[in-house]
Amino acid sequence: MTRSWVPGAAGSSYDVTNLPYGIFSQPGDQPRVGVRIGDYLVDLAPLAAQEMVDGGHVFNRPTLNDFMSLGPTAWEHVRRWLIDTLSDERERDVVEPFLVPLGEVRLHLPIEVADYVDFYCSIEHASNVGRIFRPDDEPLKPNWRHLPVGYHGRAGTVVVSGTPIIRPRGQRRPAGEDATPAFGPSQRLDIEAEMGFVVGAGSELGSSVTTADFADHVFGVTLVNDWSARDIQAWEYVPLGPFLGKSFATSISAWITPLAALNAARVDLPGQDPEPLPYLQAQEPAGLDIAIEVEINGEVVSRPPYSSMYWSPAQMLAHMTVNGASLRTGDLFASGTVSGRERETRGSLLELSWGGQEPFEVAGDKRTFLQDGDKVVLRATAPGPGGSRIGLGEVRGRIEPAR
Amino acid sequence: MTRSWVPGAAGSSYDVTNLPYGIFSQPGDQPRVGVRIGDYLVDLAPLAAQEMVDGGHVFNRPTLNDFMSLGPTAWEHVRRWLIDTLSDERERDVVEPFLVPLGEVRLHLPIEVADYVDFYCSIEHASNVGRIFRPDDEPLKPNWRHLPVGYHGRAGTVVVSGTPIIRPRGQRRPAGEDATPAFGPSQRLDIEAEMGFVVGAGSELGSSVTTADFADHVFGVTLVNDWSARDIQAWEYVPLGPFLGKSFATSISAWITPLAALNAARVDLPGQDPEPLPYLQAQEPAGLDIAIEVEINGEVVSRPPYSSMYWSPAQMLAHMTVNGASLRTGDLFASGTVSGRERETRGSLLELSWGGQEPFEVAGDKRTFLQDGDKVVLRATAPGPGGSRIGLGEVRGRIEPAR
Numbered sequence: 149m150t151r152s153w154v155p156g157a158a159g160s161s162y163d164v165t166n167l168p169y170g171i172f173s174q175p176g177d178q179p180r181v182g183v184r185i186g187d188y189l190v191d192l193a194p195l196a197a198q199e200m201v202d203g204g205h206v207f208n209r210p211t212l213n214d215f216m217s218l219g220p221t222a223w224e225h226v227r228r229w230l231i232d233t234l235s236d237e238r239e240r241d242v243v244e245p246f247l248v249p250l251g252e253v254r255l256h257l258p259i260e261v262a263d264y265v266d267f268y269c270s271i272e273h274a275s276n277v278g279r280i281f282r283p284d285d286e287p288l289k290p291n292w293r294h295l296p297v298g299y300h301g302r303a304g305t306v307v308v309s310g311t312p313i314i315r316p317r318g319q320r321r322p323a324g325e326d327a328t329p330a331f332g333p334s335q336r337l338d339i340e341a342e343m344g345f346v347v348g349a350g351s352e353l354g355s356s357v358t359t360a361d362f363a364d365h366v367f368g369v370t371l372v373n374d375w376s377a378r379d380i381q382a383w384e385y386v387p388l389g390p391f392l393g394k395s396f397a398t399s400i401s402a403w404i405t406p407l408a409a410l411n412a413a414r415v416d417l418p419g420q421d422p423e424p425l426p427y428l429q430a431q432e433p434a435g436l437d438i439a440i441e442v443e444i445n446g447e448v449v450s451r452p453p454y455s456s457m458y459w460s461p462a463q464m465l466a467h468m469t470v471n472g473a474s475l476r477t478g479d480l481f482a483s484g485t486v487s488g489r490e491r492e493t494r495g496s497l498l499e500l501s502w503g504g505q506e507p508f509e510v511a512g513d514k515r516t517f518l519q520d521g522d523k524v525v526l527r528a529t530a531p532g533p534g535g536s537r538i539g540l541g542e543v544r545g546r547i548e549p550a551r
Numbered sequence: 552m553t554r555s556w557v558p559g560a561a562g563s564s565y566d567v568t569n570l571p572y573g574i575f576s577q578p579g580d581q582p583r584v585g586v587r588i589g590d591y592l593v594d595l596a597p598l599a600a601q602e603m604v605d606g607g608h609v610f611n612r613p614t615l616n617d618f619m620s621l622g623p624t625a626w627e628h629v630r631r632w633l634i635d636t637l638s639d640e641r642e643r644d645v646v647e648p649f650l651v652p653l654g655e656v657r658l659h660l661p662i663e664v665a666d667y668v669d670f671y672c673s674i675e676h677a678s679n680v681g682r683i684f685r686p687d688d689e690p691l692k693p694n695w696r697h698l699p700v701g702y703h704g705r706a707g708t709v710v711v712s713g714t715p716i717i718r719p720r721g722q723r724r725p726a727g728e729d730a731t732p733a734f735g736p737s738q739r740l741d742i743e744a745e746m747g748f749v750v751g752a753g754s755e756l757g758s759s760v761t762t763a764d765f766a767d768h769v770f771g772v773t774l775v776n777d778w779s780a781r782d783i784q785a786w787e788y789v790p791l792g793p794f795l796g797k798s799f800a801t802s803i804s805a806w807i808t809p810l811a812a813l814n815a816a817r818v819d820l821p822g823q824d825p826e827p828l829p830y831l832q833a834q835e836p837a838g839l840d841i842a843i844e845v846e847i848n849g850e851v852v853s854r855p856p857y858s859s860m861y862w863s864p865a866q867m868l869a870h871m872t873v874n875g876a877s878l879r880t881g882d883l884f885a886s887g888t889v890s891g892r893e894r895e896t897r898g899s900l901l902e903l904s905w906g907g908q909e910p911f912e913v914a915g916d917k918r919t920f921l922q923d924g925d926k927v928v929l930r931a932t933a934p935g936p937g938g939s940r941i942g943l944g945e946v947r948g949r950i951e952p953a954r
Binding site: 278289297298383384385390395427 | 665666668671681684692693694697698700701702703704705706707708710717719720721722724725730731732734756757758759780783786787788789790791792793794795796798799800825828830871873874875876877878879882954
């Protein structure tokens with residue numbers, strides 16, 4: 149297996165088999181593109197300029213969008229060059245001047261988000277939420293097994309890991325006999341552990357992207373915490389869906405992992421019944437065996453398995469464009485909360501506390517929903533080549549009091 | 552009353568009291584900012600450069616976003632300069648070289664849309680849709696009179712007036728005993744006549760914009776046709792709201808009318824019961840007396856009155872940000888379908904045909920929903936100073952067959 153000569157990288161979860169991209173800056177500098185290797189990043193703009201890499205001008209930009217817009221051939225070309233350069237000991241002298249320790253940089257939002265779509269692809273999560281919000285109904289709506297249910301979220305409030313999360317204010321359902329809704333800071337602030345998929349190459353209005361063309365459009369993968377105010381959401385969401393209960397913040401990892409790094413993570417979907425319509429079918433293994441970990445105040449409270457997801461990312465993309473909607477570079481679509489079958493694999497506090505009725509222990513404290521000062525960290529890893537594992541970054545957020 | 556010296560402009564609905572902005576190009580040229588006066592537009596970039604107008608560099612751009620981002624003082628400054636210049640006969644020799652007949656230009660999408668939010672602010676429309684979609688329920692959901700219900704739409708498929716509308720394909724609810732949804736071109740393609748509001752000056756994450764600060768953030772107004780596939784929407788929309796039934800296209804006028812041009816159109820809202828929560832209250836007249844006209848194949852089929860809207864634009868903005876969501880230059884929020892009380896004032900075919908059950912006559916033909924080849928034109932006007940009227944442009948679209 150190919151390994152990197154960068155100190156500490158060989159055999160780590162950020163070896164040359166991974167190579168996620170991000171945007172970094174050093175004091176006094178402009179943000180620009182870096183690629184992570186071990187606990188360093190490579191300052192790509194000057195290295196690519198020196199090595200006269202085709203298209204290397206796109207690395208001197210404050211987001212990955214210009215690089216992503218070059219399309220799959222360029223992505224593969226740059227990845228090939230990086231794998232060679234970072235694993236060939238003879239390139240060491242050339243590259244070393246452009247290695248920057250991660251501890252010395254600030255990481256920024258890696259992409260300019262065009263449209264943000266959030267799906268609802270976990271059958272366990274959708275069933276749990278249905279049981280909690282609508283106890284007298286069938287948990288799954290009739291459409292759920294026929295299409296990946298989704299909706300548009302707010303692109304302008306997607307923030308990078310580490311951005312403080314200010315508790316949102318809003319209207320809550322009137323209590324008991326009250327005629328007037330309550331107003332104030334959300335009392336049911338929650339997380340949603342999700343995976344996000346980033347569109348690099350767009351598509352034309354009026355065309356559709358097939359499941360087979362997924363890798364021609366999707367550049368990579370990021371970890372997502374889609375913060376949710378359950379009390380605001382429960383009051384506002386009929387009939388047009390979630391709005392302010394979600395739009396105050398969505399955190400993503402500082403790293404976008406190229407799709408090519410996830411080849412060893414591909415698995416079959418758990419199974420779809422009934423068989424989906426032809427435009428949603430695919431031949432190849434469409435699931436991803438990504439292991440997610442939810443940590444609150446230093447304690448892991450859940451380990452949602454992405455391999456349990458009912459709908460695949462390629463199905464989400466095919467569905468999103470079947471009506472002719474165009475794609476743009478920077479479109480982000482997320483899977484929806486990842487929840488497995490067992491209690492300790494649920495990806496939201498709504499489910500972990502069963503709608504707030506079953507408090508659970510976190511770091512010696514009782515929790516239903518998040519309290520001010522709570523620190524949430526999501527992490528994810530996936531199988532790499534030859535039994536290795538690759539890291540998919542982390543998403544951190546600390547809850548600040550409402551303003 | 553101030554009048555323009557531009558030939559044909561004085562007393563027209565595009566006199567100096569109006570002055571909407573757009574983006575135009577001539578063959579071989581780059582798109583740039585123009586302001587409409589009569590049946591001409593002023594090529595602002597070279598005129599502002601010659602006259603050394605502060606901030607004039609923003610007119611040489613392919614969208615209005617850079618101009619809008621300068622904020623309300625700059626908007627007022629430029630408007631004052633344009634009114635003076637275009638009404639003072641002595642400026643004629645200076646300006647005339649930069650007047651371009653509208654017939655000689657191509658008009659482009661005037662703004663780069665950041666986030667697109669669609670509200671649901673007409674009580675008549677919401678009640679009609681409730682009765683049609685959920686005949687056994689209360690037509691208005693319990694939240695409707697407490698907050699302006701809204702959701703995020705797809706920013707990337709907002710298109711300029713004149714863009715052909717390709718009939719979307721998608722899943723429709725299974726018919727009768729069928730277990731599998733139907734798939735194919737939408738059979739219930741519809742319009743929604745709306746007004747849209749364009750954010751010029753953004754706001755910080757974690758802050759809220761009050762109703763009183765509306766004019767500090769909102770640059771102007773545009774006419775919107777939010778095309779809707781009712782059959783796709785009816786199947787997909789539970790529980791997360793409309794998605795593919797709306798995301799294939801939203802058309803807006805080529806012109807953004809500055810808020811200042813609508814001062815004479817301000818009216819009181821029809822009345823709100825119950826009184827809204829404090830963050831939704833406002834002192835000044837918050838409604839807008841805009842007259843909309845829906846034309847299909849050359850015949851006016853409806854005249855929706857914007858003055859009938861229950862929630863004001865300032866209330867929409869205050870609600871949208873009460874949770875701390877930030878605004879960005881280019882954010883577009885639309886009112887939702889405008890429908891008055893009478894049948895001939897309804898702003899959608901869903902309502903005009905009462906869910907398809909009552910076909911109506913259009914240009915000698917029967918219609919429930921749109922057929923391929925149909926041409927839809929929305930137009931809007933509003934009171935100007937001294938009994939005049941100002942034009943708010945038009946939104947055209949012709950239906951093309953599904954691909």
